[in-house]
Amino acid sequence: MSMLITGIAELVTCESTTEGAVDEPLHAGLGVLRDAAVVIGGGGEDSAPTVEWVGPAAQAPAADWAIDLEGRSVVPGFVDSHSHLVFAGDRSAEFAARMSGTPYDGGGIAVTVEATRAATDGELRATLQHRVQEMRAQGTTTVEVKSGYGLTVEDEVRALRLAREVTPEVTYLGAHVVPPDRRDPAGRAAYLDLVCGEMLQACAPHARWVDVFCEPASPHAFDGQESRRVLEAGRDAGLELRVHGNQLGEGPGAQLAVELGAASVDHCTYLTDADVEALAGSDTVATLLPGVEFSTRQPYPDARRLLDAGARVAIASDCNPGTCYSSSMPLMIALAVREMGMTPAEALRAATVGGAQALRRTDIGRVAVGLRADLALVDAPSWLHIPYRVGVPVVRALEV
Numbered sequence: 552m553s554m555l556i557t558g559i560a561e562l563v564t565c566e567s568t569t570e571g572a573v574d575e576p577l578h579a580g581l582g583v584l585r586d587a588a589v590v591i592g593g594g595g596e597d598s599a600p601t602v603e604w605v606g607p608a609a610q611a612p613a614a615d616w617a618i619d620l621e622g623r624s625v626v627p628g629f630v631d632s633h634s635h636l637v638f639a640g641d642r643s644a645e646f647a648a649r650m651s652g653t654p655y656d657g658g659g660i661a662v663t664v665e666a667t668r669a670a671t672d673g674e675l676r677a678t679l680q681h682r683v684q685e686m687r688a689q690g691t692t693t694v695e696v697k698s699g700y701g702l703t704v705e706d707e708v709r710a711l712r713l714a715r716e717v718t719p720e721v722t723y724l725g726a727h728v729v730p731p732d733r734r735d736p737a738g739r740a741a742y743l744d745l746v747c748g749e750m751l752q753a754c755a756p757h758a759r760w761v762d763v764f765c766e767p768a769s770p771h772a773f774d775g776q777e778s779r780r781v782l783e784a785g786r787d788a789g790l791e792l793r794v795h796g797n798q799l800g801e802g803p804g805a806q807l808a809v810e811l812g813a814a815s816v817d818h819c820t821y822l823t824d825a826d827v828e829a830l831a832g833s834d835t836v837a838t839l840l841p842g843v844e845f846s847t848r849q850p851y852p853d854a855r856r857l858l859d860a861g862a863r864v865a866i867a868s869d870c871n872p873g874t875c876y877s878s879s880m881p882l883m884i885a886l887a888v889r890e891m892g893m894t895p896a897e898a899l900r901a902a903t904v905g906g907a908q909a910l911r912r913t914d915i916g917r918v919a920v921g922l923r924a925d926l927a928l929v930d931a932p933s934w935l936h937i938p939y940r941v942g943v944p945v946v947r948a949l950e951v
């Protein structure tokens with residue numbers, strides 16, 4: 552069965568080679584077609600629908616079904632390459648304290664760990680599914696989900712199994728923080744052995760990625776040497792690498808990610824010139840998480856500096872109970888434009904193609920023949936309404 556979608560005022564393909572794309576600076580790099588149509592087809596029990604045709608509405612072929620979007624716009628579904636959706640408990644009071652000056656240092660993670668361990672599978676599954684639905688309702692069609700609020704072998708495996716029910720982009724983050732009851736030097740060393748040993752062996756079959764909170768500025772997280780050990784052990788167990796780095800201060804995270812060939816280093820709030828240079832000379836994506844700076848009152852990362860240097864940039868939500876309990880990619884785009892020096896077109900690319908690069912996926916993040924038909928509908932005559940109508944729910948995943 553095939554479906555023809557017509558009446559698309561602006562279709563953002565994110566394909567630079569799109570024939571007939573408008574040649575206007577505002578839309579640079581987006582491959583925007585006006586008065587466009589898309590045909591999607593396929594899709595069954597084991598396969599997702601794909602794009603079969605893209606072009607001007609006047610030339611669209613016939614299909615089994617047709618829908619008319621009546622002058623709305625379509626963009627690639629957002630790729631949210633960084634989230635922590637498997638958790639229980641509430642930290643709204645911690646957020647309120649930060650708004651009146653208490654700094655974030657990662658210590659609140661222990662609160663979520665306790666609540667998550669105490670929750671049943673059913674409770675965790677229900678909230679996880681609800682959060683994924685909340686994301687789709689705001690245009691996100693791919694999400695990466697990390698463990699990291701279990702911090703025992705059993706609880707980390709449980710988080711990964713649950714995450715795998717909603718996405719293939721599952722990340723083992725046993726090295727989120729050292730559990731509160733193991734913070735003496737011997738306990739810390741033993742926990743690192745566990746994360747790189749028994750816990751990794753139990754978790755690796757359920758994950759694609761390994762991640763580490765590399766942040767010497769936090770007493771709860773891991774320094775450069777510890778992070779290297781976690782990443783190398785993960786790589787030896789067959790996992791691909793991602794890093795939380797440079798969130799609370801300058802540190803080794805970004806350069807370690809580049810050196811080890813990680814797909815992405817996430818946060819990048821505090822980067823030295825050498826970090827920027829290393830990122831620009833690599834294919835490691837700098838994933839910026841502006842909801843975190845909003846929710847922690849930190850300075851925003853300088854996206855302009857990274858883009859001008861030639862680095863690959865993505866933006867993601869980091870949806871989690873501590874540093875950013877927002878699942879809204881439209882909000883992240885708006886913040887990137889307003890606070891991080893990105894043009895609207897750069898921000899949209901970072902939320903689609905950039906996210907796909909950060910997950911090393913070539914089948915998502917663009918609208919082109921043969922790719923997954925992961926589309927988002929913008930209830931407006933231009934995709935520019937995404938940052939323009941900040942706070943208004945103008946984007947949702949297109950259910951096909």
Ligand SMILES: N=CN[C@@H](CCC(=O)O)C(=O)O
Nearest residue numbers: 657660764869871872873874
């Ligand atoms: N910084 C480390 N981890 C999360 C925050 C987790 C929490 O505070 O619960 C982040 O990406 O910001």
Ligand SMILES: [Zn+2]
Nearest residue numbers: 633635795869
């Ligand atoms: Zn995170």
